[in-house]
Amino acid sequence: TAVKDGDEWVINGHKIMTSNGRVADFLVVMCRTEDDDSGNANLKMTQIIVPTDSPGLERIRSVPIWGHTGGDHMEIKYKDVRVPLENALGARGSGHQAAQDRLGAGRVYHCMNTIGQMWRAFDIMVKYSTQREVHGGKLETKQFIQGFIADSYIDIQAARLMTIHCAEVMDKGGNSRVDISAIKIFVPEAGSRVVDRAIQMHGWRGVSSDLPLAGMFQGFRTLRLADGPDEVHRILIAKQILKRYHDGLSWDFGV
Template identity: 40%
Template sequence: MFTIPESVRPIRDRVSRFIDDHLIPVELELGHGGPPARTLLKEIEEKAKAEGLYAIGHPAHLGGGGLSMLDYAYVNEVIGRCEPAQQALGTVSLQTVVMLDPVATEEQRERWVRPATMGELRIAFAVTEPGVASADPTGLRTTARLEGDEWVLNGRKWFISAADRAAVTIVMAKTDPDAPPHRQFSMILVPTGTPGYTVGEELQVMGLRSVLSGHYEVELDNVRVPKENLIGGRGDGFVLAQQRLGPGRIYHCMRWLGVAQRAFDYLCARANERLLGGAPLGDKQFVQEWIFDSYHQIAANRYLVLDAAAKVDRGEQARVELSAIKVSCAKMVNEVLDRAMQVHGAEGLTDRLPLELMFREARYGRIVDGPDEAHKQRVARTILRSYREGDGWDFGARGE
């Protein structure tokens, strides 16, 4: 089960070779960011487009490759081996495009969604706010008031990826304060050149200034946009957020499998090559345990991710599975990376190896798209409710 399909293997192999040839040799330069790195990454992105390797997981009717969730999982785990590959191969826009495509108007689709798919522009996504717990977004304070034919937005957002170079930002704002909490919010498209829209300083996260995106504060001061910039229906903000976050979580997990695979390669190579007291490190029981634990975690999580992808392809919401893999994969990749760094000793902490950069990027996985604690609660509550309603939780049936 979950053998790589023959129909997917050729594109997977091509993506792997492209990353090995064009991205891994310069990943440290790209990972530490700066204008020269962005120029270099753009050049690699154009090569990917020329080779037909760009946006292969995006919907075909938008110009993407149209791979199913499960088929894309086999490719995305290869993309995950090198963080800048997300940008170079177009993965970075996928979850936003998947959210927008079903609900966008034809004008929104042609102006924003299709160009984002093809890498012609970036769409930023602004939900989180300073001073507001992201685990309970009903507390968001940014407002949007309808005045005639315009929305007027006021508020502050932060950790907004690529805000410095996005063409448009999707803003989650309170539009209906008297509605039930989860119907108070809507999403509105705000072109970034609109008066009153200001991008602040970049937030340095885990010592990184990412060439991939960068994270910024954004201020909205009486920003006016046409009422037609509403996405979907009024009050649909939380519904749309889940349509973005659900796929986003599994895309993260797919890539973390690739990160873990590469860290595992480093771990095992070091265990065989490094001598201690005249014998390989791999002869030591501690190191053997690290290899066993890493193998076990990667294999188990890979099955869980592919199983969740198959469920999504069947039209299931798979909320329990998506939350579970988000927690489990984030924990797994951090632990496998930690072991790979440890077996390399002091060298593992330096930029002579990619491990320390990969480790810093992996750490925020336990927070991005929902902290571990929120997902654990969601899984437990869903399962307990199923038992209260008399259905229980049959793992055999869930695996069908």
């Protein structure tokens, strides 16, 4: 929470997971600034810039990610932390909407980045299949491996075309909520499948740091939580589609 006191905000709270909190010089803290429980719940949050050397801000610990210790994400406590009112980003109560405005384009960016990594994993996998000799022939001659290659092509192309379509809808000013949620779910899942096949083909090297595949796999799995978990996006998609049918319409996949 953040309470106005004269020309300052007084912030109290406890955040378990703060991205890059160990190395940041300042944090953007989403604070509840409105006490009234009536009205729109989305108008009660304000984003406030908080320098990390502010009195009362305590870095508790580095939060281990994927079993690795000593990372940059931090658990942080705020005890009567004071910052100037001017440190608020945007209008009071606009924090939630500002975050949502960023997240739409941000999710498209994450998908674009994921597709690029999927493509790289595909190249690594296919090239290896043409070189590795096993049981009297190269991997590329084995039907299991041919299936890996075909299924990965399908995943990459589907992810790419869905993301391009979503970006086009956004660019034209259309309602892209369903498309954004759809790619947010599909692309990291497809990426995980592609990288998993590449890891399987490479054996122990696939999970080692000799190749980038293990890092890709962890990143894609993490994306299913970042910017909203898959389950939230599935609910949003279903609600948007059902609303059209309740309104006597249908869903047009050609738009």
